[in-house]
Amino acid sequence: MIPKKEDNHTHFLKYSILLFVSLLIFFVVLTQYIINQEKGLKEKIYPNVFLDGNNVGGKLKSEVAAEFKEKNQKLKSVDIIISYKENTIATLSAEKLNLHSNGEEIIERAYLIGRSSHGISRVYQKITSLFKLEKYNFYSQIAYDKDQVDDFINTVKDQYNKPAKNALFKFEDGKVSSFRQEEKGLKINTDKFFEDFDEAIINFNNKPTNKTIKLTADLIEPEITLKNINNFGIEELIAEGKSDYTHSIPERIHNLTLASSKFNGVLIPKDKEFSFNDVLGDVSALTGYKPAYIIKEGKTVLGDGGGVCQVSTTMFRAALNAGLPILARTAHAYRVSYYENDSKPGFDATVFSPSPDLKIKNDTPAAILIMTEIDKEKNILRFKLFGKKDGRNIEISSVKVTDEQPPPPALYQDDPTQKKGVVKQVDFPAWGALATFHYKVSKGSEITFEKEFTSYFKPWQAVYLVGTAD
Template sequence: MQALSKKTLTALVIILGTFFVILFGTLNYYFVNRTAPNVRIGNVSLANKKISDSHELIAAETNIFSHSPVIFYIEGVTVESDLQSLGIKMNEGETLEIVKRLGKSPDSWKNVVFWLESLFISRQISPQYSLDISKFTETTGAILSEFETQYQDAAITFKNGAFEIQKEQTGIVINREKMANDIKKNIQSLSNSPVNLQMVSAEPAIKTSQAQRVLEKITDFEKRNIALVNNNQKWQISGKNLADMLEFQPENQLAAPYIKVSLVSDAFVIKSTRLAIDPEPQLRVILSSNKIDAFVESISEAIDIKTINAKLRFEGGKVVEFTPAQDGQELDIAKTNKLIYESLFDSDQDFAKTITITLPVSTTRAKVEGDGVGNLGIRELVGRGISYFSGSIANRIHNISLGAGRISGTIVAPGEVFSFNNSVGEVSAATGYRQAYVISSGKTVLDDGGGICQVSTTVFRAALDAGLPIVKRTAHSYRVGYYEQGGYKPGIDATVFAPAVDFQFKNDTEHHVLVQTVVDRANAKLQVDFYGTGDDRKVEISQPVVSNITPAPADRYQDDPTLPKGTVKQVDFSAQGAISVFTRKVYKGDKLLIDDVFKSNYRPWQAVFLVGTG
């Protein structure tokens, strides 16, 4: 055979090159908007179809499949569900995108090879879908759980004062891995063939031998007692409450509890959470973080106090806006949990005795703001007085409110003597007071400002409580029932009658004292608060000792021509005579600052009735 001439070879190369160029061009042109050869989805061929036609075919097939039932076959029983209930959603758009990309590589040579291979190789496209695993698990559990017998772990119960071990039991459950794979195969082939469910044995995670080892660790837990204390507050964990907080975990796997403890009526049961661990895990006893956190957080609700900063605003020489400082406190929950855990599992503890834990509580000092409140030292409550005025006539209540408002906002400087008469100002009709009963010249008569002694009495009680020196105090001539309301005994009152009779106390602290009043008409209650800076004074006030009780004189009736004939009006009220004595001691550290004796000599008082003769 003669060798091809150079011209012939050149011509051949040109012819072949031209052929392949034409072939590439033709194939690229033909398949630019078509599906590759030999492509199928389910039982439907998409080969050489226009993309729009392929889209319609994919949509039709997935729609039919989506609305077909999913059939489970188990032990001769058929159970039906559907893709939507199982959380499976077909995605025809993503499926079409996969089909469109077949044979559409930027590399033309690869595309030609792909198209040529497609003449001999069939390609099955897997439909795209999304899966809601939570919904899948929930639905399969709901429709198939009746065919299963769950395994039972070995358990520990505490009942009637003793621990018992319940042996484990093997379960029979559906092989869910095989079930999921079979459903996946049906989706890939768009087939609604029945899913044959396989039953398998489910071995308990916790064996009796493991529970026995745990039991050895907790036999004395019902005897353990822990007391948590904060000042006068106390909480206890013991017995069943303590057992309810226990959990047991494998030494090398802390992600999930191995056994959980829960109360069932008068018993607690230790239940398990299965873990796939090989070899058999070694268990350890711990406290349930959720339960101990909940318990300690309930304690923190009783302890925690929000910090409130002091606020003070002056107007016209008096305080018109005041917010007392309140130091905050907060329980350290994490540290408390740690202290409980360490105390509970300390092998050196004597569990025959109650373990006492002092709770870690931090304090945050309140800040002060506004108009020099920090310089004045007015930041906290240092004394409080309370009295009641139930049964008072309207005018008396008016006068109490007016007088209390006049002294409220008064600031007493360090070393200054507070005068009630100076603070309240003139008491007369001209200053807004109304007529109510007062004691004057040995009689109970109507006069301007009746009831002002309710205010002076309450200020006296606040000064007593604050531990401040009493400079002037005069008891009433006779016992007044208002000042014995609320459980107070006779003797803790202070009368005023300007200018002769005054009530005075001295601010012997190093900071200013603010007098604030609160009138609670709904509960007929007057409250006087002193605010300043506490200096660790301790006040001890004895209960009044009442003696020499003498009966009230007989009622007296006297004619009054100003009243209509036959009218009887009571203008004075009877009261027993008595002597009342109480003491007050004020300490600062071990030093006695004040040693008071307050004595009140009350005269017996007769009731007086006016009889109209007019």
């Protein structure tokens, strides 16, 4: 029995030695094979490496770079053509877009397969690449100047976007009638444009030829239409607000007349919020406004639309008199004389797009129709609100004016654009003050809205420009 055990041990030892020798020979042969293969891969990309779906294994970096250079050359000649309603409206050239491929970066990453600085990764990549056990895929990307595309689409929106227009109405002989049909708006579908644009860029990788992108626009439905005219519930005048614009320069009168016309016939649906800026729209020379004095960045300067705040102030007063919730209102930086022609300080409202804004809630039982009037002889602007009274009680306290401060001394600044001896006043003095009044609206014993309006007006100095030119 003992000799049999020795035989088993001997056999096991022989097999172990044979296995070890076999493995050793295998690793020696494998190592030699890899070494021999690597000799032929000096400066070349390892096998089974693909760029954009093409096998670049065994190629020199310079060869692949030359292929990408040729691709980039073709890329430089392509155009992206933009059409809208079957008409070409723009051609974006590769040069303008700065189209270019990130080929150099991708080639370098492909070349590093089998050459990793991490030992285990390097060996793994060598074996899987040489024996084609794993496929290494890399994809180039075409980059472009996104600012150019953003500028283009913003220009397109300015040119082709058209806001929907609500129907406008008037109140005559105890009933509401229309004087402007509603109009649908248009809005360029920018999301689809960018999707199509990115798809065109990706397709340049496969085929660098001209691409055409068709712009599309979505219809914007107006919120208020003529078909709803019988559902408004408007029965009577519920409130009026007025302001006196005496001493306004002609440009200011032009602007407040134009701005107030935007509100004539506007409807505030029941339970909806009114935004003054939304109705007013763009205020600029392009929309017909003239330069007049405005408050901007702490100074009184000439700017398009000076006088618009006379309109927002008048609407604010009408809303107070109607007992409507005032959701947002901002006082002017300093006391403006126009708003105290017929009122105590604190009953003004400044606006500037996008903010500050004047926002009001219609919480009455019916829609509210705004109608505006200008009395050119008496220099009075009126906002009349038509709707349905619900018995609400409105309390507006007397204004309390405190902390009055005199204006600082006048400031004289040299102006080389004016001749010597010429003095021009560009800012006007105003006393500083804190103006406060209390506003409460109730129905029976229930208070529906209550707010204390506080306006802090800075003391304002006069500014004169003194000519220094010969």
